Amino acid sequence: MDRLRHSAWQYVAEVLHAEELPMLAAHALVDGHDSPSLRELAGLPRRSDASEVRELYVQALHELDVPLPDDVAAGRCLLVSLAFGLAEGELSPKEVADRMSMTVTALSEEEARFLSVAADYSEWLGPTDLPGWERDLRTAAHALAASTDLAPSIGRPGMRVT
Template sequence: MDRLQGSAWQYVAEVLRPEDLPMLAAHALADGHDSPALRELAGLSRRSDATELRELYVQALSELDVPLPDEETAGRRLLVSLAFGLVQGALSPKEVGDGLSMTVTAHTQEETQFLSVAAEYSEWIEPDDLPAWERELQVAAQLLTASTDLGPGIRTSASRHD
């Protein structure tokens, strides 16, 4: 999955920040994509108006025939990206718990289990309970990554945790 296509689900899942869109557009141009809106977006500052950045991004995707997924698909991709991030060591268990958004949905038994365990995270979790929760989350993440049809090509969205 190329960077621009991958960004579409991140945008819908609300983990792609508007201020990151100009750099994403610049990378997309370097990757060989081209459209008037993409060029305009790449030329804007990350401090530009967030609404303008979003509108140009959606327009660029449309011009390039890159569809925006529905919320359910985007939420599932977010969930799987968090699981892959944990399994690959790119995300900590806390970052997984913090990375959940309102758009996360579960479709399979493994997604439901991972979401259920991840949603149990809270800053008020007792220190004695944390290691058991982390182990349970790791197991659920491994089961999900081994069973998903969404694939390992999903990149984690580190930009959410900057």
């Protein structure tokens, strides 16, 4: 069920696209989850009508009692996911800035700091300013990853502070 629960915040945060949902459904079936809408979704081609795909996905979640989070919760999960991605070397600072694709609300001091530093990115940052911004973003990412209680919501264990 974790795969589906994690997909729910990604769907609301608009980082999980309609063409990815049929394969996600197929994996969920392999994981042992089953519902009529999930089976139908898993059988759709990748390039199916996006509206139909989204409707089936939401219906499958409903049938499996997987709630869709609200925009605030999904945005916070996105923020924490990006922080972990940067802290663990999976994302570059620029990729983090580029993936801030929706309005997010920061509820903790660490979330606010990470969001604030990420928002300072501009393609016009000069070569002397960019390393400082990257360093500040990495520092904020590590602080957020170490302090958050949302790690399980995004499919990450709590970060080990070294």
